[in-house]
Amino acid sequence: MAFKLTDYEAYDFANRRHIGPSPQEMADMLKVIGYKTLDELIDATVPESIRQKEALDWGRALSERDALHHMREVADKNTVLTSLIGQGYYGTATPAPILRNILENPAWYTAYTPYQPEISQGRLEALLNYQTMVSDLTGLDIANASLLDESTAAAEAMTMAKRSAKSKSNTFFVDENCHPQNIAVIKTRAKPLGIEVVVGSPDTLEASAVFGAIFQYPGTYGHVRDFTAEMDALHAHKALGVVIADPLALALLKSPGEMGADIAVGSTQRFGVPMGFGGPHAAYMATRDAFKRAMPGRIIGVSVDAQGNQAYRLALQTREQHIRREKANSNVCTAQALLAVMASMYAVYHGPDGIKAIAQTVHRRAARLANGLEEHGFAVEPKVFFDTITVEVGALQRTVMQAAVAEGINLRKVGDTKVGISVDEMTRFDTIEAVWRAFGIDRKATRDQAYRLPDAHLRTSEYLTHPTFQRNRAEAEMTRYMRRLADRDLALDRAMIPLGSCTMKLNATIEMIPVTWSEFADLHPFVPKDQATGYYEMISDLSEKLCVITGYDAISMQPNSGAQGEYAGLMTIRNYHESRGDMDRSVCLIPTSAHGTNPATAQMVGYKVVPVKADDDGNIDVEDFRAKAEKHADKLAACMITYPSTHGVFEETVQEVCDITHEFGGQVYIDGANMNAMVGLSRPGDIGGDVSHLNLHKTFCIPHGGGGPGMGPIGVKSHLTPHLPGHPEHDDAVGPVSAAPFGSPSILPVSWAYVLLMGGDGLTQATKVAILNANYIAKRLNDAYPILYTSTKGLVAHECILDTRPLNDAGGITVDDVAKRLVDSGFHAPTMSWPVAGTLMVEPTESEPKAELDRFIDAMLSIRAEAQAVIDGKMDAENNPLKHAPHTVRDLVGDWERPYSREEACFPPGALGVDKYWPPVNRVDNAYGDRNLVCTCPSMDEYEDE
Ligand SMILES: Cc1ncc(COP(=O)(O)O)c(C=O)c1O
Secondary structure (H helix, E strand, O other): OOOOOOOOOOOOOHHHOOOOOOOOHHHHHHHHHHOOOHHHHHHHOOHHHHHHOOOOOOOOOOHEEEHHHHHHHHHHHOOOOOEOOOOEEEEOOOOOHHHHHHHHOOOOOOOOOOOHHHHHHHHHHHHHHHHHHHHHHOOOOEEEOOEHHHHHHHHHHHHHHHHHOOOOOOOEEEOOOOOOHHHHHHHHHHHHHOEEEEEEEOOOOOOOHHHOOOOEEEOOEEEOOOOHHHHHHHHHHOEEEEEEEEOOOOOOOOHHHOOOOOEEEEEEOOOOOOHHHOOOOEEEEEEOOEEEEEEEEEEEEEEOOOOOOEEEEOOOOOOOHHHHHHOOOOOOOOOOOHHHHHHHHHHHHHHHHHHHHHHHHHHHHHHHHHHHHOOOOOEEOOEOOOOOHHHHHHHHHHHHHHHHHOEEOEEEEEEOOEEEOOOOOOOOHHHHHHHHOOOOOOOOOOOOOOOOEEEEOOOOOOOOHHHHHHOOHHHHHHHHHHHHHHHHHOOOOOOOOOOOOOOOOOOOOOHHHHHHHHHOOOOOOOOHHEEEEHHHHHHHHHHHHHHHOOOOEEEOOOOOOOHHHHHHHHHHHHHHHHHHOOOOOOOEEEHHHHHHHHHHHHHHOEEEEEOEEEEOOOEEEEHHHHHHHHHOHHEEEEEEEOOOOOOOOOOOHHHHHHHHHHHHOOOEEHHHHHHHHHOOHHHOOOOOOOOEEOOOOOOOOOOOOOOOOOOOOEEEHHHHHHHOOOOOHHHHOOOOOOOOOOOHHHHHHHHHHHHHHHHHHHHHHHHHHHHHEEEEEHHHHOOOOOOOOOOOOOOOOOOOOEEOOHHHHHHHHOOHHHHHHHHHHHHHOEOOOOOOOOOEOOOOOOOOHHHHHHHHHHHHHHHHHHHHHHHHOOOOOOOHHHHHHHOOOHHOOOOOOOOOOHHHHHOOOOOOOOOOOOOOOOOOEHHHHHHHOOOOOOOOHHOOOO
């Protein structure tokens, strides 16, 4: 008998894999909310005035197999040669255990920024290792983890020096031997702040005339110079010295700290992180103890938990932008955590001996290469070098470079008569021979002694002395170490992470697969364009789709985080005003509810932040907005708004706010962090935005990596297109905001795969289900925790704010208590105390099935019941499961003098039985850690259980 054909589509990625709830579950949830159909709910939620007119459409969604096939074809259009271009990017061998157990492991890549330390001890330890590694190698007291790329780190060092130096000068000196992209980003950042940049040879440094100076070590053309004299001169004039240092070179060379440097920055890319056509890689910053409070970025510190056991957490600047806003040290929020973890594991894997051996091999091969060239009559510079040489070839430059390409090797074009060559960990004898052949030399590489580093430059101090860098050399031990740390953390592979404004949605495995393909991973960012055809095709297709989604005319892929997108967007606006002779426009209106990065960024482009009030319903107070726009009419540069608002509501007045801004000559920046509520339903470009950033690490599925990587491309209207960031490697007139022309392009396959797999319909459906899931949670929890802001119809957008303040008022139960008790149920807390202190902002996303939402709701209701018991006096105000949360496995043994059982403590509703998540520490004491600041690995006797 012929079977009856099923209408089930097995390969419908959008509806079967990405979107969590099944059709039946959706129907059940709609019933709870009180709507018959999803479209009815959406019509009631999203104001008609802002709905987009046409459906998203770019043809059929691809199945997983077809998408991979298509991406493989495009990837194959990239040509992977051996790039010896250097200039900050080098070949490196990612150790296989790190590739598989970190980069390809969702336990690491789907984790969130470690704001909740109790569920983040694993990545906090890995990042502390990173800081210890950086601090050791640079010879400085304290390091952060991490910054976005070397160029922005160099620019951050400049502004940090400005904040910290006692010199009154307004001039910053930049060594002409810095990588060109570093000089360019420093210039971009300096201009709006009125800092004068002088570029020159270190020999011309006038220390009395500057507040700081920055030097590259080794220099971009290979020079190794000891900057001790420069540092002394700077200090004599109350100025600060910064060194951009290659961490591999520091394994052999005297450290910046030993030269007297105040700040060191650099990239840890060559510690096992593929070049990826420019990123992502972790940049580092280290400084002296005296300047630790001025340092930007995240710092991991050591503290204790409620039982006095050692515990890690983010130190000092945990929520710096939200607290200090335009006075914050920087706008860096999402950084490069996953890549910092990889680099730290590379150091753990190789240890100090291994790192030294790699550095020595690199140097000896570079020296051997130089010997061969010199013996055949070529003039090689410099005389003292680590891994990079520059060869004078006169009129033969093109010929040599082309011959090298024919050998499968990219060299660097230096001026019109030289070529640069940088040797790296991957350089083999046959690579050296091939380079010689490109110079017309037929010669065999031999194991002769070759050495170009005089003793005076050599490092005598030790590094990576901590046992962590000694004891994990055997792969068995290393694998277990990575596993142990991963098991301590709660990431998306175990539970929903309902973080408002952070959109922790599914990072599908299929989307991650192409990221590690050699054709995407192993391209140097400055290869000739014809070797990156696949990249250009992907970037252009993704950009086109993002234009359709946002209603903008052009996209810049350069910003490598949301906050970087804000910076790029405001700079674009600034350049636009200036191009029209509108030099005085410098006021930026920002609602008080805005994310902290908004005011922090506005300050970085030299704008004066004028806050705008919110009304009682959390909406922008339009009257206040108009009054302030009018008051600053001649000076109004921009407004920065978030849509839907950070209160999780589609404000119906958004177009009016945009119109007012335009009426007074300003430009509208719409923060796109909440695009997950809009894709397919509404477009920022249609409702009045001139520019927006998109957090591809939120809406477009790039995993959060424990605090990065991210991508924050900006979309702009056509009048702003000429003012988008450019790049020196592309000979653009406008300065860059990031080190690489396309920011962190090797993670773009994730977002590209997502839009290919979802299609326009799938993306729109995802948005609708995100709104459904949020309204379901809001409806079910509203009686227990009042929903703070809703629309006139009582609905929320894609997230909702639960008010826990009444529990504090009535029973002293704080938002912290609620958040930590959720850990006992196996959940990551929602966003805490932002945008409103004492509340929790919940964003479930479309990816969570109903069962997971219900598990979360059960946990929240049980917490509410426990709080009620405290309020009613049935439970002690201090000795209760909320105040003692979270509970660890140690609480199951030993003394127990509490008025609740161990079972109630450890297995509240929501907690899974045998699969329960056990936090490794009890509640972490943040204040203790800040009072007793320790930001490197503690001594071994303080480690327990290991
Ligand atoms: C509303 C909003 N704007 C901007 C940002 C900054 O984005 P990023 O962390 O990628 O720098 C965030 C990040 O959480 C955000 O929620």
